[in-house]
Amino acid sequence: MVGFVDESLRDGPQSLWATRMKTATMLGATEWINRAGFRKVCVTSAAAFETAVRFLRDDPWERLRLLKAYLPDTTIDVLMRSRNLFGWARYPDEVVELLFQCLQRAGTDWLKVFDGLNCLSNIAAHFRIARALGLKTSGMLSYSVSPVHTDEHYVARARELIGYGVDSITLADPAGLLTGPRARTLLAALKTVTQGRVAIEFIAHECMGLSHESHREALLAGVDTVATASEPLANGESVPSTLDILAIARELGVPADLDEEALRRLDDYFHWAAFKEGKPVAERVAFDSERYRKFIGHQIPGGMMSNFRNQLSEVGMLHRLDEVLEEAARVRAELGYPIMVTPFSQFVGVQATFNVIQGERYKTIPEELCLYALGHYGQPCAPMDPDILDKILVGRRAEAVDSEAVFAERVLDDFRREKGPFRSDEELLLHLFYGRDHVEALARHKSAFNGRPSLAPPLRALIEELARENTLQTFKLEKGSLKLSLRFA
């Protein structure tokens, strides 16, 4: 039996809609999501929380409570990014604990936690704290292609996670790099560590067109769950579609307990939502070996690539994109092959752009990259290039970082005293992550919800839309038993 983790509300919007799915749109899907029989439903992440506050002006805490209320039979899952939690700074244990308590009160059952360097000492406390609260945890290991991301790397990290008492290990392939054969050997290696005692979960993106073949291997390897999304929120830079992977499972004889009718209705709902929101619907990706070969060097994620193009075209250097990408491949190696997820993809991408635009390497260095070099983000996957390390740290006191001391810091009392009082811990956390201005703007502009928004059935929706067209004279539609004829004044 394979379980499905739904990512229609989290990874789908994050990969395809720049995370701009409104609470109202999510609530419209809950009837079908709740009925579909997913093992878990992932509902939020750092990006979703921040976008809700800063751009959508949806209260992210209220969103969680509403989703929990309308998904009464569903296990709620939340993605957590290392020490950044839902913000950008690195926060001590005290903040981790407060955030987890608030998430639990808002209905969260599971947390899946990752660190972009797979440096697990950064997140050991997360598992301890979550367990003490009675939350379930998954330790997420991100896949990458590099000389250091070997089976041995993942086996050692998985062993470490099991030592921290995780309930499952999630193998994540954020850039969709896992080929079928590689997925097979890697999952086999992980199984030697878990010995069937700790669940293995699998999430892989479609970016390179490999997600179906990697999922086939994952299903054959007997993973406990796969992560998929409703079709209009699947494919492209997102995860594969639920019905596609369900079809592969059926073909392989792997049982899955999903309600197909509910899944079809969910797809249909999101087709409408995407249309109304003016969002594109992505397609399956055709594998292209040349594109794959080029991508492997820099591994700049798709979401960032569009940002990158904008930046370069603004300075009139779009024609040098290839050069910047080659430089990004060099920078990535020099920094010790960080996995190209937030924030490390930015470190590599921004530094490569500076290097090319300024015509001198490492002349301008972002502050965060200096902190990375000093070890504030933990142990790089491989040691940094010593010459580059010298360049970055020139004129800086290279003091060793005492992570334990940083993690144990007490910051909340001071924060309450200086910026408070706050009406709740939830409000305090929003202030801590996003600052007063955004929280106040949210309070002023946030949308109010009185129950689940109602949606006109398809035929009425069609007529309402047609009524707004001013180019039509007559409109006739026949489909099955349906006949519709309209003449416009």
Place this chain on the structure above:
Amino acid sequence: MSSLMQREMSYALTYKDVVDILRLVRESAHCQSFELQLGDLKLSITYRCASDAANEAPHAGLIAPPAVAEKPERAPEPKIGLDVVAVRAPMLGTFYRAPAPGEPPYVEVGDIVEEGDTVGLIDVMKLFTQITAPVSGRVVEIPAENGALVEYGQPLVLIEPL
């Protein structure tokens, strides 16, 4: 409409069908008429002539046109004397004069700075990079506003070397 009837209609016609039909309606709006028969679907549309439509309000599409990213208005290039050094933006980004909101700015006009002192921050793709003084001297002007989107090469702080 009774709920049973609604349910039957939902089955006869899905939202996906509605989306496909509306796309066809819009994409063929420059035609006079449009006929389609595909499987059990029959669609027949006639449009008003172009001159009629031209007198009407502009096409009230549902989807807002993609917001055209407003280009930052290029700040007028301040007069930079021969004896003044401009600290320029290394990249397109957001310029900040202070280390954090509510904190005092790194420098004010009239301040004396040493070479390598931080005079501001630039946020490029969420990464903050310190902008440092290339020379020691006196800050004579800060043409870039706090929180403003600045372009590559735009002068941020002017320093008169001492």
